[in-house]
Ligand SMILES: NC(=O)C1=CN([C@@H]2O[C@H](COP(=O)(O)OP(=O)(O)OC[C@H]3O[C@@H](n4cnc5c(N)ncnc54)[C@H](OP(=O)(O)O)[C@@H]3O)[C@@H](O)[C@H]2O)C=CC1
């Protein structure tokens with residue numbers, strides 16, 4: 001029987017554990033807190049995924065060594081800011097042939113690196129051959145309830161991506177593969193910034209037009225940055241791009257969106273984050289993306305305004321005014337960096 005170790009015991013770790021346990025795999029979750037492990041072992045993660053009865057194939061432990069021992073697959077399902085530390089602690093305990101999956105949607109705040117780059121720094125470049133990013137539009141609350149969902153497994157090694165595809169593929173959990181690790185990582189991380197922004201717009205009482213504009217122009221700036229960093233443009237038209245952008249900007253399950261709504265209604269950043277009670281990845285990612293945009297020489301006006309609201313006391317209404325009063329633009333030129341001939345498209 002395949003043993004899967006989950007580093008993390010939050011909402012996403014628990015929902016993914018359910019997908020695998022429904023396929024008769026043995027899944028052991030690592031929690032840093034005994035109290036959370038106890039809840040899971042009693043059959044419900046009432047802290048992070050309330051109302052969903054867990055499968056008997058799922059157990060939880062606080063001893064990382066026990067969790068990782070002899071696991072063929074190790075899934076990192078923790079917020080991005082603790083990935084490096086947990087990888088360093090876990091790596092000596094992981095089987096040398098294990099497949100490593102990361103499901104976090106964020107970037108490394110201190111180095112601006114993507115998480116696969118953090119992994120390569122700590123585990124070695126060769127270990128990227130057994131590393132997969134699993135991403136796409138997938139709220140834990142819905143996966144936990146076995147609602148049809150489609151995601152992407154990205155790896156530089158097709159065989160490893162296919163292994164993870166086979167591992168998770170189920171009647172209600174469909175997995176595509178994609179070789180574009182850069183695009184899949186950036187799509188998953190950067191959409192959280194736009195979800196914060198659409199949340200703010202909702203909190204201000206704006207309507208669907210505003211949301212659609214932010215999502216579309218948000219995707220344009222995500223694509224611009226991603227392309228400059230080596231991503232495939234088409235990835236942003238896929239599940240890890242526009243797919244995840246849609247679900248995160250429109251669902252009440254989204255913690256990023258909910259945090260944005262509270263800010264739009266007038267709460268401070270700290271109050272809004274505290275009200276969500278789970279990780280809000282987009283806050284740190286906004287800081288990283290703001291710096292990456294400067295490094296890459298890419299215009300990211302929405303990210304810039306969200307950054308100013310989160311960290312520089314700009315009011316949401318001033319941010320909206322700033323965005324709406326920007327200079328006139330040609331729509332497609334903004335996505336491609338100016339390689340579009342007007343006559344071709346007239
Ligand atoms: N939830 C979802 O629907 C989805 C989430 N993701 C991504 O998955 C990642 C994990 O998110 P999610 O499960 O939702 O987060 P949650 O907030 O639900 O859970 C976070 C988990 O990480 C643990 N944790 C937090 N900080 C640390 C730390 N410093 N050291 C060790 N453990 C820590 C928490 O433990 P404790 O309770 O002890 O704090 C908890 O087990 C994020 O990057 C998120 O973007 C991706 C797709 C869907």
Ligand SMILES: O=C(CO)COP(=O)(O)O
Pocket residue numbers: 105136137138139140192195244247248253254255256257279280281
């Ligand atoms: O990535 C997610 C769904 O695909 C979860 O988004 P939130 O972190 O905003 O809840």
